[in-house]
Amino acid sequence: MSEVALKLSPSTRLMATLSIILATIMQTIDTTIANVALPHMQGAVSATQDQISWVLTSYIVAAAIMTPPTAILTSWLGRRNMFIIAIIGFTIASMLCGVSQTLGEMVGARLLQGVFGACLVPLSQTAMLDMYPPEQRGQSMAMWGLGVMVGPVLGPTLGGYLTEMYSWRWVFFINLPLGIIALLGMLAFLPRSETDMSRRFDVIGFAMLSISIGALQLMLDRGQSQDWFGSGEIIAELIATILFGYLFIVHMFTSKAPFLEPALFKDRNLSMGLILAFVVGIILLATMALLPPLLQNLVGYPVLTTGVVMAPRGLGTGVAMLIVGRIVNRIDPRHLMLFGLSLTAISLWQMSRFNLNIGPWDVIYTGLLQGFGLGFIFIPMSLMIFATLNPELRAEGSSMYSLTRNIGSSIGISIMMTMLAQNSQTYHSILAESVNPFRSGVDVPQVWNWQYSQGLAAINAEVTRQASAIAYLADFKMMMWVTLVAIPLLMLLRMPKQGIQYQSA
Secondary structure (H helix, E strand, C coil): CCHHHHHHHHHHHHHHHHHHHHHHHHHHHHCCCHHHHHHHHHHCCCCCCHCCHHHHHHHHHHHHHHCCCCHHHHHHCHHHHHHHHHHHHHHHHHHHHCCCCHHHHHHHHHHHHHHHCCEEEEEEEEEHHHHHHHHHHHHHHEEEHHHHHHHHHHHHHHHHHHHHHCCCCHHHHHHHHHHHHHHHHHHCCCCCCCCCCCCCHHHHHHHHHHHHHHHHHHHHHHHCCCCCHHHHHHHHHHHEEEHHHHHHHHHHCCCCCCCCCCCHHCCCCHHHHHHHHHHHHHHHHHHHHHHHHHHHHHCCCCCHHHHHHHHHHHHHHHHHHHHHHCCCCCHHHHHHHHHHHHHHHHHHHHHHCCCCEEEEEEHHHHHHHHHHHHHHHHHHHHHHHHHCCCCHHHHHHHHHHHHHHHHHHHHHHHHHHHHHHHHHHHHHHHHHCCCCCCCCCCCCCCCCCCHHHHHHHHHHHHHHEEEEEEEHHHHHHHHHHHHHHHHHHHHHHCCCCCCCCCCCC
């Protein structure tokens, strides 16, 4: 058992846990809360459709680049000090976002948000692992996982409500009370940790990894608007991603003091777990990116209704995590993950059978099922990844875990949106060939008169709507196959001889 876990009283541990979870929720909600407010921001800062996307891109890029240095910065400053700096910086950056008057001010503030928020998730995970004895770490990961998994799900709902009822600026102002409460809790209850100033910072390795990650994020975010590899910009970003990624790997295995320890990837559970985290990242945020436009633009749901029917997904995740936290020490975690992946695949299969007449219950039911399945994946996966990892590498492992999940989300969203655009065009062509006045069996409403331009426009609009719907269903089916392909990876995970019990840190 770690020294930290031995020193903490149950009440102090509980209050520290609540502060950590609140800080985690504050950061994870911000990955999705701004999405629904983008149209309102666009007018306020006089930005084009392409320019306003930088509000999302700047945050993602900054957070991705600053996630890997978390381990070494924590060793220098101490975990408690690192938490305090991150929460203060994130809260101030949120206020700057809320008062921004120009696009430049907004992008700069979002960059700061990403810089300070990047470390909150990996820091919170390692803190929870160290504060609890081995027999309670399943429950601790359940509590921590609520913040990580529920935050992105609640983001669109909360963002839609604040934007509709108040202003898009409250999407950022909401972080002020959350940040103050989390900060006071950290100051009062979070134990101090030792510092280690002897660790060197590998500037070259960090620069290579940062350029590679930054180029990848830019390529994924701007690919669809720039016609992907028909654009010189996208090709240049791809070359930068591959080149600097390769140089980073070579440098990591040849440097005496690399930015990331190569020993990190010698642990089989961590390596397989990172792949699983990548898949979970795809499913978690790609589904969240696809459902709102499907429900609002094609089915006709209002913004608030969309948020309400999507919210039970988070409820399913929360209930599953509470259950798993109690049984994970009694059941093989690989079996729990198999159950969770199977439920997730079933929910995606059901979503691939949606139509434009679906009712709220269809969305609620599949969301609950998918959220429940994801809850059975997340905690056992976290425990298995760190069950065999050297405690000295835990901070770096947690950073890589968060980074991989975030990159999976970015790649998943990019691929799904690209498939959606391309399949919409393809299915439109197929449907349009079948809709003509000379084809038997084609019956259109009287108002869609073939002989008038208004009628042709109405017919084309309906063909476009139906083609888009089919494209959404194809995306859901693709994610189902990605989930099924991940199942065999569970056989490569190994249980430690003593079961799911961590070594003391």
